[in-house]
Amino acid sequence: MIAAQTPLKVSIAATAASLVLLLVVFELVRSRRLRERYALLWLLTGIVLVVLSAWRGGLNTIAAQLGVRGYPPAVLFAVGLLFVILVLLHYSTVISRLSDENVVLAQRLAILELEVSSLAAQEPDPPNGEPVAAAAREAPTS
Amino acid sequence: MSPELAALRRIAIVPAFNEEQNIARVVAELLDFDRGLDVLVVSDGSADQTAENAEAAGARVLRLPFNLGIGGAVQTGFRYAWEQGYELAVRCDGDGQHIPSELPKVVAPVIEGSADIAVGSRFAGGDGYQSSGARRIGIRLLAAVVSAIARQRVTDTTSGFQALNRRALGLFAADYPHDYPEVEGMVMTIRHRLRLVEVPVRMREREHGQSSITALRSVYYMAKVLTALFIGLFRRNVVPLEETT
Numbered sequence: 001m002i003a004a005q006t007p008l009k010v011s012i013a014a015t016a017a018s019l020v021l022l023l024v025v026f027e028l029v030r031s032r033r034l035r036e037r038y039a040l041l042w043l044l045t046g047i048v049l050v051v052l053s054a055w056r057g058g059l060n061t062i063a064a065q066l067g068v069r070g071y072p073p074a075v076l077f078a079v080g081l082l083f084v085i086l087v088l089l090h091y092s093t094v095i096s097r098l099s100d101e102n103v104v105l106a107q108r109l110a111i112l113e114l115e116v117s118s119l120a121a122q123e124p125d126p127p128n129g130e131p132v133a134a135a136a137r138e139a140p141t142s
Numbered sequence: 143m144s145p146e147l148a149a150l151r152r153i154a155i156v157p158a159f160n161e162e163q164n165i166a167r168v169v170a171e172l173l174d175f176d177r178g179l180d181v182l183v184v185s186d187g188s189a190d191q192t193a194e195n196a197e198a199a200g201a202r203v204l205r206l207p208f209n210l211g212i213g214g215a216v217q218t219g220f221r222y223a224w225e226q227g228y229e230l231a232v233r234c235d236g237d238g239q240h241i242p243s244e245l246p247k248v249v250a251p252v253i254e255g256s257a258d259i260a261v262g263s264r265f266a267g268g269d270g271y272q273s274s275g276a277r278r279i280g281i282r283l284l285a286a287v288v289s290a291i292a293r294q295r296v297t298d299t300t301s302g303f304q305a306l307n308r309r310a311l312g313l314f315a316a317d318y319p320h321d322y323p324e325v326e327g328m329v330m331t332i333r334h335r336l337r338l339v340e341v342p343v344r345m346r347e348r349e350h351g352q353s354s355i356t357a358l359r360s361v362y363y364m365a366k367v368l369t370a371l372f373i374g375l376f377r378r379n380v381v382p383l384e385e386t387t
Contacts, residue, residue: 103210103320107218110184110204111225118202 004063006056006072014053014076022046041090045083052076144246146253153180153228155219156201157212157302158236162191168238169199175242182222183236186215192236213323216302217314224308224315224383231311233304240303244343249305251339258336259310261328262303262343263296280360284325287371292332296340299325303343309382310336317380325367326374333379 025042028034034042052059053076063072154172158165165183172181183196187209197203204218216233223231232249234240244262251257265281284299302324306314313334319326331338 103214106206106208106210107214107221110206110218111222114202114204114222 004060004070004072006059006063008056010073011053011056011059014073015050018046018049018053022050038090038094041083041087045080045087048083049076049080052079144253147176147230147246147249148178150229150253151227152176152178152230152232153182153219153223153226155182155184155216155223155231155233156196156236157184157186157215157219157233158188158192158196159186159209159212159215160188160190160192161236162188162195164238165192165201165236166195166199168234168236169196169201171242172234173200175245179232180228182219184215184219186210186212211320212302213318213320216323217318220306220311220314220318224311228311229308231306233302233306235302239346241344241346244303244345245305247341247343248303251341252305252307256337257339258307259331259338260305261296261298261301261324261338261340262345263298263301263340264343264345265297266340267342280364283364284367287368288325288328291329291371291375292338294332294338296328296338298340299328303345308385312384313380313382316383319370321370322363322367326370329371329374334382 022043025034025039025046029036029039052062059075060072063069063075066075068074156165156168156172158168161168169181169183172179181196181201182204183193183201184204185193185196185206187206193203193205204222206215206218210218219233220231230249230252232245234242234245240262248260248262251260265285281298281300285297288299289295300322310331313330313336314327317330319330328338
């Protein structure tokens with residue numbers, strides 16, 4: 001039995017789409033709207049998808065090896081989905097780290113504000129009349 | 143007040159989120175009870191007059207720029223107490239449910255040196271507090287789970303009425319659970335081989351406002367806490383803060 005083949009049109013469309021993804025990521029990094037460390041996973045995603053889309057024989061072989069008999073491009077979906085999940089998980093860890101850091105910053109800020117205001121209270125004659133901590137507290141908080 | 147207590151640099155940490163109705167009385171009661179106690183109110187991003195009222199009542203106030211949740215707020219107090227060199231910290235809630243005249247019972251084991259952290263428990267023999275059915279089941283279940291993990295019988299895992307020495311402060315200043323910290327904090331304490339004791343105390347019902355845990359949220363709360371406890375079993379211990387001498 002001959003293994004199923006990837007239709008040429010599908011290969012062309014998938015390759016084009018993957019290249020667009022790579023280009024967009026590249027442009028975002030170039031214009032400094034995306035940091036390299038967060039772009040790496042996206043670049044990897046784009047490269048893997050380009051290779052699998054353009055290399056028809058490879059995709060057919062892999063599909064056959066994985067037991068995907070009917071329609072080899074299904075492997076593209078699976079790989080794409082896998083990478084999207086990886087990227088999302090990565091973002092979850094990034095968000096968790098950011099919120100942890102945010103907590104520490106808020107705590108330090110509150111402690112420093114109290115220390116500054118108690119220092120200002122000890123100071124008999126503040127240089128410019130306006131106590132520092134009071135000014136800091138007047139700043140809009142919302 | 144015992145002479146041992148009077149000799150210690152001591153601080154009361156009171157987390158408060160929008161408690162303008164209760165906070166002044168809580169602060170006043172603490173100061174009435176012990177003039178030498180520094181009362182620190184941690185206003186957790188309160189949008190009302192909590193911070194101002196607390197300050198007017200004679201407390202120091204840490205103003206968090208936004209709401210961190212109870213764990214983050216209490217930890218701010220622990221960090222402050224640690225850095226300022228306090229030898230004894232008591233923690234009580236800003237809603238008035240903890241009665242300052244019960245404090246001697248809570249601080250006693252820590253002052254004697256028989257415990258690193260003492261927790262006031264509503265259920266360890268005291269009276270004066272009844273909670274609703276759903277919450278009661280949850281409280282029992284949590285107590286059973288924590289007791290099993292800690293290999294030590296505890297009855298009130300959600301009590302925020304606590305006294306801590308510097309060892310316990312150093313641990314919690316370094317790492318404190320975020321969402322519902324008392325339960326996980328108990329397990330952390332035990333895992334770090336700190337000595338924890340429960341002391342029976344009376345508590346009051348809330349006077350104004352709503353408790354942060356409603357009956358509907360209880361199920362969500364239980365799921366979250368149990369998950370956190372379970373995963374916590376596999377977590378590496380943090381390094382407590384060390385004294386810099």
